[in-house]
Each structure stands twice: as structure tokens, then as C-alpha cells.
Amino acid sequence: MREIIAGIFICLGVIVFVISVFGVFRLRYILNKIHSAALGDTLGLALIVIGLIVLQTEALQILKLFFIVLFFWISAPIATHMIAKLETLTNESYEERVKDK
Amino acid sequence: MEWRMWLQKIKDWVDGYTVMIDADMYIANRKRREKWDWRSIIDFIYEKDLHKLHNTLCVMCCVAFIGVMLLVVNDLPQYGNVNNPANNEVSVRYVEEGLEETGAVNLVTGMILDYRAFDTFAEANVLFLSVMGVLFLLKTDKKNDDKQQQMVRKKDAEMEAIEQKPIRQIGAKYLTPFILLYGIYIVINGHISPGGGFAGGVIMGGGMIFYATAFGKEKMEQIFTFRSFANISVGSLLTYFVCKSYSFFTGANHVGWEVPKGVAGNILSAGLILPLNICVGLVVACTMYGFYALYTKGDI
Numbered sequence: 001m002r003e004i005i006a007g008i009f010i011c012l013g014v015i016v017f018v019i020s021v022f023g024v025f026r027l028r029y030i031l032n033k034i035h036s037a038a039l040g041d042t043l044g045l046a047l048i049v050i051g052l053i054v055l056q057t058e059a060l061q062i063l064k065l066f067f068i069v070l071f072f073w074i075s076a077p078i079a080t081h082m083i084a085k086l087e088t089l090t091n092e093s094y095e096e097r098v099k100d101k
Numbered sequence: 102m103e104w105r106m107w108l109q110k111i112k113d114w115v116d117g118y119t120v121m122i123d124a125d126m127y128i129a130n131r132k133r134r135e136k137w138d139w140r141s142i143i144d145f146i147y148e149k150d151l152h153k154l155h156n157t158l159c160v161m162c163c164v165a166f167i168g169v170m171l172l173v174v175n176d177l178p179q180y181g182n183v184n185n186p187a188n189n190e191v192s193v194r195y196v197e198e199g200l201e202e203t204g205a206v207n208l209v210t211g212m213i214l215d216y217r218a219f220d221t222f223a224e225a226n227v228l229f230l231s232v233m234g235v236l237f238l239l240k241t242d243k244k245n246d247d248k249q250q251q252m253v254r255k256k257d258a259e260m261e262a263i264e265q266k267p268i269r270q271i272g273a274k275y276l277t278p279f280i281l282l283y284g285i286y287i288v289i290n291g292h293i294s295p296g297g298g299f300a301g302g303v304i305m306g307g308g309m310i311f312y313a314t315a316f317g318k319e320k321m322e323q324i325f326t327f328r329s330f331a332n333i334s335v336g337s338l339l340t341y342f343v344c345k346s347y348s349f350f351t352g353a354n355h356v357g358w359e360v361p362k363g364v365a366g367n368i369l370s371a372g373l374i375l376p377l378n379i380c381v382g383l384v385v386a387c388t389m390y391g392f393y394a395l396y397t398k399g400d401i
Contacts, residue, residue, distance in 0.1 A: 071279070078272040082314075 002054055009051030016044035029097065030087050034080050041076040045069060204362035204371035205292035213297075214374045214381075218345045221377075225341065225384045229334055232391045241399040254398075261317055273315035280308030288382035292371040298381025305382065306389025313390070318398055325390070327401040334387045337380035344373050344380075 016039060023036025049069050056062050088094055178185045195212055205211035213221050241250065287294075288301030313321045363370030394401045 071276075074272060075276060078268060078276075081268050 006051040006054040009047050009054065013044045013047030013051065016040060016047060020044060031084060031098075034084055038076070038080055041080075042073060045072055200365060203374065204365050205374050206365055207292050207295060207297070209295075210292045210297050210374060210378070211371070214292075214377045215372075218348075218377065221381065222341055222345060225338060225381050228384055228388045229338060232334075232388045232395075235392060235395050236401075239395045239399050240401075257398075258318075266315060269315040273312050277308050277312045280311065281305055284308060284382070284386070288378055289368060289375070291378040291382075292374045293366060293368070298378040299385055301378075302382035302385025303389060305386035306393075309386065309390045310393045313393065321394075325401075330387055330391060330401045333383050334391075337383040341377055341380040344376055 020036050020038075020040030023039065024033050027033050027036055046069055049065050053062050053065050056065065091097065182188075195208060195216065199208045199211045199216075200206065203211035203215040205215070241254075284301045284303075284305035284307075286301070287296035287304060288298055291297035291301065309321075309325065360372035362372050365371070369375070391401055
């Protein structure tokens with residue numbers, strides 16, 4: 001039973017990752033690309049790690065996996081925020097680009 | 102009769118007879134020697150109408166180099182052949198007796214920091230030399246500074262003082278200690294688990310760069326100045342040198358003074374690998390942060 005639940009979660013996470021990779025290649029503008037890449041980094045990673053947590057029995061292992069998610073959920077948004085900030089600060093045609101779409 | 106004259110000349114020269122025999126002829130025929138410039142041979146290259154020649158020469162040089170490289174590839178031994186020079190007794194020896202001889206569970210670390218420690222020393226020196234080159238070019242001091250650069254730097258400092266970056270600062274405040282701790286963990290566990298000086302040093306340098314992007318120049322200078330950069334880099338390289346050079350003085354075989362290996366798997370084991378790992382990690386971290394600091398603000 002436990003394996004089935006873990007498998008469902010991991011499959012969902014992989015599907016989310018595939019969707020986010022499609023988005024990274026399909027979308028053209030950098031802010032849209034960031035949006036779709038963040039999907040995999042947050043939801044996909046969390047789903048896969050939940051699946052792995054279900055499989056684990058020791059408390060220490062569960063804590064370690066939880067810390068992986070915590071680290072990624074703190075650090076990935078900061079990196080994304082810095083990329084987006086650079087785009088808004090340096091792109092000269094930013095206003096037109098955003099208004100059109 | 103010509104050759105006889107030359108023979109006489111040579112004979113005189115050998116005997117040390119310095120007076121010229123045919124001095125009158127020499128004076129009658131002498132000319133002022135033209136000053137010859139070797140650059141006159143390749144003068145035609147500098148003419149401007151020779152773009153086609155330039156392109157042709159470029160292509161020909163490239164084709165020649167590609168040809169040489171393809172010839173070398175043709176001479177390479179067949180992939181996967183048993184008799185290749187790579188398949189010798191060295192790898193077998195590393196795999197079979199590496200744990201016993203070096204005391205490191207991670208065989209890669211045992212290889213690069215014990216069997217081939219001198220190679221790794223040169224790699225650490227390459228990192229140090231590269232950061233020295235960047236320092237030589239980009240560090241701003243009294244001699245390579247002018248008013249325009251000062252203006253630019255002043256503007257940058259003002260912009261940075263105004264700029265609000267709460268997200269980065271909160272993130273750096275909570276994440277940097279853990280990133281540094283993780284880097285230190287990887288460096289210290291280099292001989293037990295995957296990792297080692299280079300990987301852990303890169304993580305430590307990344308953490309320092311993250312902190313510097315969030316809190317700026319002044320805050321970073323409180324903990325990491327140019328002086329500490331120089332002390333740490335040079336000190337760890339010298340420590341590495343001293344730790345490893347003894348084995349060359351003792352006949353490259355550690356004869357006479359064996360470092361105790363300890364129990365394989367403990368932190369304090371594997372002889373000199375742990376201090377060497379720490380030295381490499383410190384050099385790599387300093388190099389990473391040095392590049393970042395020199396490229397952004399021209400000073401560490």
C-alpha cells in the first residue's frame with residue numbers, strides 16, 4: 001500500500017517536471033520561462049520528496065528529506081527573484097514587452 | 102685559382118694572421134652594408150588590400166592544424182582494447198590496495214591526495230595563479246585609477262546604498278550559515294564520502310558570494326579583507342607544500358617516518374589527506390570569492 005501511494009506521488013512529480021520543461025522551451029520571454037521553471041522547482045520537487053518520505057521508516061531520513069524541500073523552497077525563489085529583477089532593471093523595452101502580452 | 106685564394110685565406114685565419122692579403126681589392130670594391138630589417142619579408146601582410154590573402158591564410162592554417170589533429174586521432178589505440186596503455190597494473194593496484202595504503206575510504210581522494218598529491222598541488226597553484234592574474238589586471242589602487250573610474254564607483258556606491266533588497270538579505274541571513282556548514286562538512290568528510298577539497302571549496306565560495314551580493318561591500322569587509330584573503334591562500338598553499346614535500350625528501354616512499362593511518366572510516370584517519378583537503382578547500386573558496394569581488398568592485 002505504501003509503495004502504491006509513493007509511486008502515485010512520484011509519478012505526479014515527474015509529470016509536473018515534464019510540464020515545466022515543456023514550458024521552458026515553449027515560452028519565449030524570460031519572465032514566462034521563469035514562471036514555468038518555478039513549477040518544477042517547487043511543486044514537482046515537493047511531490048517527489050513526499051513520495052520518498054512515504055517510503056522511509058526512520059525519522060532522521062524523513063527530517064533530511066524535509067530539509068531538502070525547505071532549502072529549495074527558500075533558495076530557488078531568491079535566485080528567480082534576482083533573475084527577474086535583473087530583467088526588469090536592464091531591459092530597455094520592458095514596458096512595451098509587458099504591455100503587449 | 103679562386104679556391105686557392107680562399108684556402109690561403111682560411112689558412113691565414115686559422116694561423117691568426119690578421120693582415121689582409123688583398124687589401125687593395127677590398128678597398129676598391131667595398132660597399133656600405135645595408136641595414137637589413139627582417140620585417141621587410143613580411144611587410145606585404147600589412148597592406149590593406151590583402152583581405153583575401155588573410156582569409157586564405159587563416160583557412161590554410163586551420164586546415165593544417167585540423168589535419169595534424171586528425172592524423173593524431175588516427176594513431177590513437179583502439180577504444181576498449183585490452184593492450185591499451187591505460188589498462189595497466191596501476192589501476193588494479195589503486196583499487197586493490199588503495200584503502201590499505203592511503204587509509205581513505207573514498208578511493209578518488211586517496212588517489213588525488215596521496216598517490217598523485219604533487220599533481221593536485223600544481224592544480225591548487227593554477228587556481229592561485231589565475232586569481233593573481235585577475236588581481237594584477239583589475240585591482241584598483243593609486244596607480245591605475247582616474248577620476249572617471251572614481252565617479253563610476255561613487256555612483257555605484259550611492260545606487261547600492263539606495264537599493265532595497267529585503268528578499269536577498271533575509272535569504273542570505275538564514276541560508277549562508279548552512280551553506281558554509283555544508284561546504285565544511287564536504288571538505289572534512291572528503292576521504293570518507295564523495296566530495297573533497299574542490300567540491301566543498303566551491304560550495305563555501307558560493308555561500309560567501311551569496312552573502313556579498315546581499316549585504317554589500319562594507320559588511321563583507323568586516324569579516325573577509327584582502328589581508329585575510331592573501332593570508333589564507335598563501336598559508337594553505339605553503340601548508341600543503343610542507344605537508345607533502347617531506348615525502349620527497351624521504352625518497353618518495355615515506356621511508357623512516359610513516360604518518361599513522363588510523364581506522365579507515367573515522368574522520369581523523371588517512372594520514373595527511375585531511376589537512377591537505379582542508380588546504381585545497383580554502384584555496385578554492387578564496388579563489389571563487391576573489392574572482393567575484395575583483396570583477397564586481399575591483400577590490401577584495
